[in-house]
Amino acid sequence: MGRSQPSLGLAPPSRRKDARAKAARFTAHKTIPGLLASSARVRKGVESSELILDASAVDVRSSMRGLGSRGHGDDGRANVKIRVVADDTLVVARALSQASAGGFGEEKSARPKRNVAVLNMASPLVPGGGFLNGATAQEESLCNRTTLYPALKDEFYRLPEVGAIWTEDVLVFRDHTGQDLGKGDRWWVDVISAAMLRFPDVEDTTDEDKKYASQKDRDTAGRQIKCLMDILQAKGVEKCVLGAWGCGAYGNPVMEIANAFNKVILGDGRDSKTKHWGNLKEIVFAIKEERLAADFAKHFGNGLQVERLALGQDHTSDENEDAGTDELKDLEDKIKELGLRIGQSNNPSLKTPLEAIRAQMMSQLEQKRSVNTPADVLSEENSEDDDEST
Template sequence: MGRTEKSQGLAPPAIRKDMRAKQARHIVNKVIPGILASNARARKGAEGSELVVDPGPGYVQAQREQEKAGKQQNNDAAEDARYIKRKGQGRRKAKVDAASVSEDSTPRAKPPAKNAPPPQHAPHAPKIRVVATDTLTASSTLLPHPRTRARTHPNPCILNMASPLRPGGGVLAGATSQEEFLCTRTTLLSSLHERFYRLPERGAVFTRDVLVFRNALPLSSSTGDIPAAERWYVDVVSAGMLRFPDLEGEAGRLGARDRKAVEAKMRAVLRVAVGKGARKVVLGAWGCGAYGNPVVDVAEAWRAVLLPPSAASAQVGGGKAGRKAEVWEGLEEVVFAISSGKLAREFAGAFGGVEVEEGPGADEEEEEGMDEVAEELRAKIAEMEGQVEKVWNAELKQRMSAILEGLRAQLSEREGKREDSEEEAGGSSEDGETLDAGEAGGVSLSDDEVDVVHYSSDEWQVSPFD
């Protein structure tokens, strides 16, 4: 008697990749255009994205002065609107109600004297957190409570650890890195215009009001869509990291030149974010993974760029006295979202012993060394091992043994014993370079990897009772 149910297992990488590619193309070509057509705020943000090339130390101050000038211009326009022009009588002040008069008569603080010294600010270190979760889930924890769509608070700003060569990296090829994760769950891809590429060595694409419309569940999940009333906006800084650096010494650390280049990229990202008014930022283990940047060096570089000398020295028990560092005025909180628990702990340790938080949607299975798929594979292997021992037909036993080896190989792959991440990375550029931008950001593979696939091939339905 045959089985009543088909065997379950993990589909081969190529099949899973094709499935993700099909789902991603549907979202990019159908879902996102529909959202932008009906959401003016997200559409304006996508159309108004800006490429910032090599922002210097004065970029933040220049942006704030520009914003201040824009507000003053708006105030002047509003003041002009209060006057009316009568025929033959020139301009006269329009009549206003009592409430307006009362509001205008409110005493205002005197402006500072022209020769007054600029306000002095003590070095301020933003709050640093390391959370074992994905970028979008981390951004949702930074929203004001109760959540509101009113623009009373700046959006959380996230770092898109981007491919420097093409918009979205390998999103349409089924890749599973951080950038592809963002591009299939937000309206970000529409703002990454072809004219911005190749991304500059120091610089970024800034996009305001990117709408998050899907959660971190796999693309195949029917519950992945976020209800319209619960969606939120983020600002995004998209930048590419140093790829495949030359490592030095037995420990494989960055050389002085590469370390300087990495810190310059990080400063450029923070200048863009802070210059655009960000107060809370979500970063990551940028460049760790397939791009070959050591976790310790990336964490130390972030620490050196983010923290004033005194704070950095106190956090790690030392430091160079008198080292000049930029002070990120207005930056209140920095969250490092790293979905891999192991990588998050290594990153936090290198950052000075910051405790890793288990964020919403954290990969708890990884902490226990197992997940549902791995457990299912183990159960299936144990079941088939018992069946093989009872089979007397040599041909059937050989076929079952082959299937058993396949299941064991899948379990080994699930536990990280097989390295096929480059095949999973999704696509290569015209010059043959692998475009694994998200893995360069140190983000583990998408949850799509744990989808359980039902096989229809007869090879996967062999039973000793057939």
């Protein structure tokens, strides 16, 4: 895995992050406004972005553009195809939207009736998470490659514990390498932006089998996933790309999130007559880190196996290596911030859970270091804390 030869002359992570931050600000303040000015469809998508707290209140009629029925007549579980793919969110979404023979294991089909929907695993506090500061997690990647960022309006924040921002007709104008796409190669997605729990208390067990320490957190995660699925159904989504929501820096146990998705999507066997997902036919969990993807598939069950796309398999090694380094730096920064907060706090009831969270993150950092990070990179210091993404 990784590069076949050493990387020579690579700038330190702090400098690369500064360069990305500068590029991100140009994207936010120049590139995207230019696209807004030139495309009525992009403008309408941004302007119509909405915060949804109650999926039952969604205007279904306005959401079913071009669809022949409202899609409540079938048991969606019987028809929904579920996959786990070790790749980038937008790469997977593109393969789904093209539905090309050999591109994603499907027979060639007609153009989808509506956009593929993707989950933006969002920061609950800051629109775009650490996008403007050069972070490279999933939300930041979406903001860098699409017109999503201006649709994450300040008035929507702080994001609710249960709820989501729905944005239609988000234009994808860059590929996974950060290169601008030609006008004829640009394409569209719908985006649902929502936050998972941050730093929940977990039982002190092995990393693979960590569990929530509180039933309340388990219930909250389940309600948020149910809200997500209800919105996708109400909006008439046919294909969607989800992920290992909150299982990165936010510290949600993979087993808990995978189990919650399974229970919500497939039901628990007691309410099978009430589980309908309307027009939804395909769900793909796009998880770039292969070990995390394997853990998620195992805990989701139902015979899921991790797949890789036939298209563009050669793009992942360099990208994953750089993203892995950035993820480590972001995690180190969060640990430093927690240490400062602990040192400044005189409230034992606050310090105790913060210390537990810091210990969990330290364990996660050591594990990631041992897997894929060179020691010279880890010695770099970067005090800027900016990534609020999952």
